[in-house]
Amino acid sequence: MFDTEPQGENIMQIKISRQLEPALAFNLVKFSLQIFEKELNELTIEEYLEVYLQASNGLLLYRKILQSEAACGVVIPEAFIRRAYERFQAEHGGEEFFTRHLRKNKLKPADYLTCLGNELKVEAVLARVAFHAETVEQEEIEAYYESHQTAFALSEQRSARHILFSSEHWSSPQPRDALLHRISSLHTRLQRNPQAFSEEALRHSDCVTASCGGYLGRISPGELCSALDQALFQLKAGEISPVIQTAQGFHILYCEAVHATGIAEVHGRIRQILTQKKRTQACRTWLMALFREPIKNLP
Numbered sequence: 001m002f003d004t005e006p007q008g009e010n011i012m013q014i015k016i017s018r019q020l021e022p023a024l025a026f027n028l029v030k031f032s033l034q035i036f037e038k039e040l041n042e043l044t045i046e047e048y049l050e051v052y053l054q055a056s057n058g059l060l061l062y063r064k065i066l067q068s069e070a071a072c073g074v075v076i077p078e079a080f081i082r083r084a085y086e087r088f089q090a091e092h093g094g095e096e097f098f099t100r101h102l103r104k105n106k107l108k109p110a111d112y113l114t115c116l117g118n119e120l121k122v123e124a125v126l127a128r129v130a131f132h133a134e135t136v137e138q139e140e141i142e143a144y145y146e147s148h149q150t151a152f153a154l155s156e157q158r159s160a161r162h163i164l165f166s167s168e169h170w171s172s173p174q175p176r177d178a179l180l181h182r183i184s185s186l187h188t189r190l191q192r193n194p195q196a197f198s199e200e201a202l203r204h205s206d207c208v209t210a211s212c213g214g215y216l217g218r219i220s221p222g223e224l225c226s227a228l229d230q231a232l233f234q235l236k237a238g239e240i241s242p243v244i245q246t247a248q249g250f251h252i253l254y255c256e257a258v259h260a261t262g263i264a265e266v267h268g269r270i271r272q273i274l275t276q277k278k279r280t281q282a283c284r285t286w287l288m289a290l291f292r293e294p295i296k297n298l299p
Contacts, residue, residue, distance in 0.1 A: 022111035027055035076120045129286045130279035145263045152266045155221045157259040161214035166206035167249035183250045197254040
């Protein structure tokens, strides 16, 4: 099956036998990278045995899938196979290096293309089987959410606006006091009329958000500096924060809306999870039935 020769105290270099069929050689190279992230000739003897087992089982599985009724009519365009081949070439340093890589692993380019085409066809067949899995019902989504609420715990968000009087030009206590007086006057006006926040931000704010009325968007805890973060998440919808001083200057925040979390926020994500589970199960059920049939050889 293979030969070995010493390469260090415990490392054995594996030499692929010339008698290996191309499909098995293809799988050996693939599983060597997938399992150990190594080239085949870099594996230890123990690693090679693991890769050989996985490659043999994978070849058996592929043969069963390609012989199935579900594979009838599935055709992978040559151009699609060629693009995949060229992508692998690029990943291995270009055509010359990739050809050398194939030769080192006892694979001819034509054989590699055939094996690659079969692998793409297997993927297409499994995608066809998965497509016919049962749809996810609303009741299943709700049940999954109820039993996984900890995993879907989301931080409450707030839509907020912001006004900044920058401290960039502070040079003495007097300008600072004047700045504080200005923003305190503005704060008094905003408390009387919070709906004017956007207009006041446009006119007075030194923040880059001034051009859009001070709008910060939907904010999650931890996105702002600690002083602003703490102030914002104490506000209810429609409330104005006190004047907040930081190293950047004086700030006022306006909480436009509080976005509570619940199943609505994760509905789509749960549907994706359950859909994938059903598709995986559909493939497993199909494969179990498939293995009750005899196996033929493929060219």
